[in-house]
Amino acid sequence: MKFTRKANAAWTGSGKEGKGSITTGSKVLDKTQYSFHTRFEDGEKGTNPEELIGAAHAGCFAMQLSFLLNENNFTATTLDVDAVVTFEDGAITKITLHLDGDVPNIDAEQFQQIAHKAKEVCPISKVLNTEIELKITLKNA
Structure with missing residues (x-):
């Protein structure tokens, strides 16, 4: 069995102050936000x-x-x-x-x-x- 899956990450701004979004091909994640804060500080709603x-x-x-x-x-x-x-x-x-x-x-x-x-x-x-x-x-x- 062979298949492919796709996801996209879009980022704007600097590493610490910027923000991004993640979208999966299935749209289960659809422009789900992520940022420095969600990754390193657990300070906001979003993923990492x-x-x-x-x-x-x-x-x-x-x-x-x-x-x-x-x-x-x-x-x-x-x-x-x-x-x-x-x-x-x-x-x-x-x-x-x-x-x-x-x-x-x-x-x-x-x-x-x-x-x-x-x-x-x-x-x-x-x-x-x-x-x-x-x-x-x-x-x-």
């Missing part, structure tokens, strides 16, 4: 690149894990994934994925193995050049 990477990574990982669980004859009731993106000294240095799963009839060891495989083969994990940590909770264990 690190938050978007976290959302993309959490979504990709959850879907990948769902596919791998299905391949092993399990279906998750819920997979809830938080991605914490750490930015320091001009670089993303770490992403921690917090996984809470509710998967009937799976044991904790199987869940751990499948989740770690999902982390390794998730397309977003593969494109990121940073440490990716996975913390797992299985609710029905």
Whole structure:
């Protein structure tokens, strides 16, 4: 399977006082604002690149894990994934994925193995050049 996706970022002004907007091809984000303040100070309504990477990574990982669980004859009731993106000294240095799963009839060891495989083969994990940590909770264990 091959496909492409498109997003656009428009920026005006200086780095600190300027403002920008991000639009995705699906229009889920449609001129969503971002700025120095939303990126480095959490001071305004808007998004930032690190938050978007976290959302993309959490979504990709959850879907990948769902596919791998299905391949092993399990279906998750819920997979809830938080991605914490750490930015320091001009670089993303770490992403921690917090996984809470509710998967009937799976044991904790199987869940751990499948989740770690999902982390390794998730397309977003593969494109990121940073440490990716996975913390797992299985609710029905």
